[in-house]
Amino acid sequence: MADWDGRGLPPVAAARMARFAENTVRTSLLPVPGAVGVQAVGFDPVAEVLGCIVEHIGWSGFGGCGYYGGIGGFGTFGGPTVTSSGTGGFAGYRPYVDALYRGYDTALARMRTEAAAMGADGIVGVGLSMSDLGNGNREFVALGTAVRARSPHRPGQVFSTGLAGQDVAKLMQAGWVPASIVFGISVAVRHDDWGTRQQASWGAGNTEVTGYTELVNHVRADARHRFGARIGAIGADGAIVSSMGVEVWEIEPSENHRDHVAESTVFGTAIARFHAGRVAPTRTLTILPLRRL
Numbered sequence: 001m002a003d004w005d006g007r008g009l010p011p012v013a014a015a016r017m018a019r020f021a022e023n024t025v026r027t028s029l030l031p032v033p034g035a036v037g038v039q040a041v042g043f044d045p046v047a048e049v050l051g052c053i054v055e056h057i058g059w060s061g062f063g064g065c066g067y068y069g070g071i072g073g074f075g076t077f078g079g080p081t082v083t084s085s086g087t088g089g090f091a092g093y094r095p096y097v098d099a100l101y102r103g104y105d106t107a108l109a110r111m112r113t114e115a116a117a118m119g120a121d122g123i124v125g126v127g128l129s130m131s132d133l134g135n136g137n138r139e140f141v142a143l144g145t146a147v148r149a150r151s152p153h154r155p156g157q158v159f160s161t162g163l164a165g166q167d168v169a170k171l172m173q174a175g176w177v178p179a180s181i182v183f184g185i186s187v188a189v190r191h192d193d194w195g196t197r198q199q200a201s202w203g204a205g206n207t208e209v210t211g212y213t214e215l216v217n218h219v220r221a222d223a224r225h226r227f228g229a230r231i232g233a234i235g236a237d238g239a240i241v242s243s244m245g246v247e248v249w250e251i252e253p254s255e256n257h258r259d260h261v262a263e264s265t266v267f268g269t270a271i272a273r274f275h276a277g278r279v280a281p282t283r284t285l286t287i288l289p290l291r292r293l
Contacts, residue, residue, distance in 0.1 A: 008113065009110055009113055009114065009117075010110075013050070013110070013114060017114060017117040017118070020047070020117070020118055026045070026046065026047055027047050027048045028045040028047070028048060028145050029048050029125060029143070029144065029145045030045055030124065030125055030145045030164075030165050031164075031165075033164075033165065033166045034124070034125060034145075034164050034165025034166055035165060036165070036166070037164070037165035037166035037167070037168060037169035037170075038124055038147050038165040038168055038169060040169050041168070041169045041172045041173065042149055042150050042151050043121070043122065043124075043147035043148065043149055043150070043168075044147060044148050044150060045145050045146070045147055046115075046118050046119070046120045046145075046146040046147060046148050047118060047120075047145070047146055048143065048144070048145055048146070049111050049114040049115045049118070049120075049123060049143070049144055049145070049146045050110075050111060050114065050141070050142070050143050051106070051107040051108060051109065051110030051111030051112070051113070051114065051141070051142040051143075052107055052110065052139060052140060052141045052142070053103055053106040053107050053110070053139070053140050054133065054137055054138070054139045054140075055099060055102065055103045055106075055137070055138055055139075055140065056135075056136050056137050057096065057099045057100075057103075057136055057137075057138055058096075058136055080190075081188050081189070081190040081214050081215050081218040081219075082188060082189050082190070083186055083187070083188040083218055083219060083222045084096070084097040084185075084186050084187045084188070084222070085097075085186060085222050085225070085226065093187035093189065093261070096187060097185050097186065097187050100130075100185050101185060103130065103138065103140035104128060104130075104140055104142075104183060106140065107128070107140040107141055107142040108126075108128075108142045108160065108181060110142070111123060111126070111142040111143070111144065111160070112158045112160060114146070115146040115158045116158050118146050118148075119148060120146035120147060120148050120158060121147065121148055121149045121154055121155045121158060121159070122146070122147050122149075122155065122158055122159040122160065122161070122178070123144040123145065123146050123147070123158065123159070123160040123161070124144060124145050124147055124161055124163070124164075124165050124168055125144050125145055125161075125162070125163070125164055125165060126142055126143065126144035126160050126161060126162045126181055127141075127142070127143050127144065127162070128140075128141070128142055128162070128181070128183075128267065129141045129143075144160065145165075155177075159177070159178050159179055159180060160178070160180055160181045160269075161178035161180075161181065161269040162181055162242045162267065162268070162269055163178060163240065163242075163269055171240075171271065175273060175274060175275040176237075176271045176272065176273055176274070177271065177272055177274050178269050178270075178271055179234060179236045179269070179270040179271060179272050180234055180236070180269070180270050181267070181268075181269055181270075182227060182230040182231055182234070182236075182239055182267075182268055182269070182270045183227060183230070183265065183266060183267045183268070184222075184223040184224060184225070184226035184227030184228070184229075184230065184265070184266040185223060185226065185263070185264070185265050185266075186219050186220075186222035186223040186226060186263070186264050187219065187261060187262070187263045187264075188215055188218045188219035188222065188261070188262050188264075189215075189259050189260070189261045189262075190211055190212075190214065190215045190218075190259065190260055191257070191258075191259050192211065192250075192258045192259065192260060193211065195210070195211065196209060196210070196211030196212070197258075199211070200212070211260075212248075212260060215248070215260055215262050216246055216248065216262050216264075218262075219246065219262040219263065219264040220244075220246060220264045222264070223244075223264035223265060223266050224266055226266075227239070227241075227266040227268070230270070231270045234270055235272070236270035236271060236272050237271060237272050237273050238270070238271055239268045239269060239270045239271060240268050240269050240271060241266060241267070241268040242267050242268050242269065243265070243266075243267045243268075244264075244265070244266050244267075245264065245265050246262055246263065246264045246265075247262070247263045247264075248260060248261070248262045248263075249261055
């Protein structure tokens with residue numbers, strides 16, 4: 001472990017891949033409908049694959065909020081909402097967001113490396129998680145089931161998707177293929193100016209807090225923009241969104257100075273079309289799990 005430079009697989013994972021060819025036991029995270037689904041479109045489950053990284057994340061690089069960064073910051077409704085994708089000297093929490101991207105990207109890359117070492121062509125049913133280990137340390141984990149194509153026509157690179165096996169089957173029978181898991185993350189910060197504090201006070205009644213509305217709209221829009229940029233970067237035709245979330249908290253950088261911070265995430269699977277016609281080459285395959293009625 002002392003000689004590992006952080007590139008490629010961790011030594012324990014690399015050793016597990018070296019033993020893979022000799023191991024006759026195969027594992028899968030797919031439930032029965034998912035396993036049947038991928039097999040129906042020409043893929044066989046190979047094994048479960050894992051990628052992880054523990055990263056220390058601090059708050060260095062915070063460039064200030066609209067109170068300092070914009071003209072009119074001291075006014076009634078002055079000061080803009082500053083997002084992590086902003087330009088100039090006031091980019092908000094950009095280093096923090098960059099660290100989140102590095103965490104998820106590294107976990108996904110190591111998971112794909114494991115799949116490639118097994119001779120797999122894709123990873124289905126991927127789950128992404130982030131756990132707080134304390135003291136600013138977070139663990140990012142990507143976990144899924146590697147699958148291999150039963151065909152001489154193989155994908156050029158390992159694909160990954162968070163979709164369940166039966167959904168992958170429906171997608172492919174409709175003329176689409178999963179390409180890669182994609183995500184967009186943004187953090188925005190806005191100063192609680194006088195108008196915002198008045199609208200959010202206990203005596204304001206039932207009224208919109210326009211500053212907070214602006215904050216959550218800005219951060220969601222920026223996360224979706226970054227999500228779209230990643231789809232375009234890999235040349236996909238679109239994406240299926242699996243989750244969208246937003247979290248808001250307040251900070252007090254100094255006395256009588258309160259800001260609100262919002263973090264937004266969008267996760268999904270980029271997809272590509274493999275037929276040019278308006279009609280899919282085959283009907284959509286329907287695979288339904290049995291449930292008690």
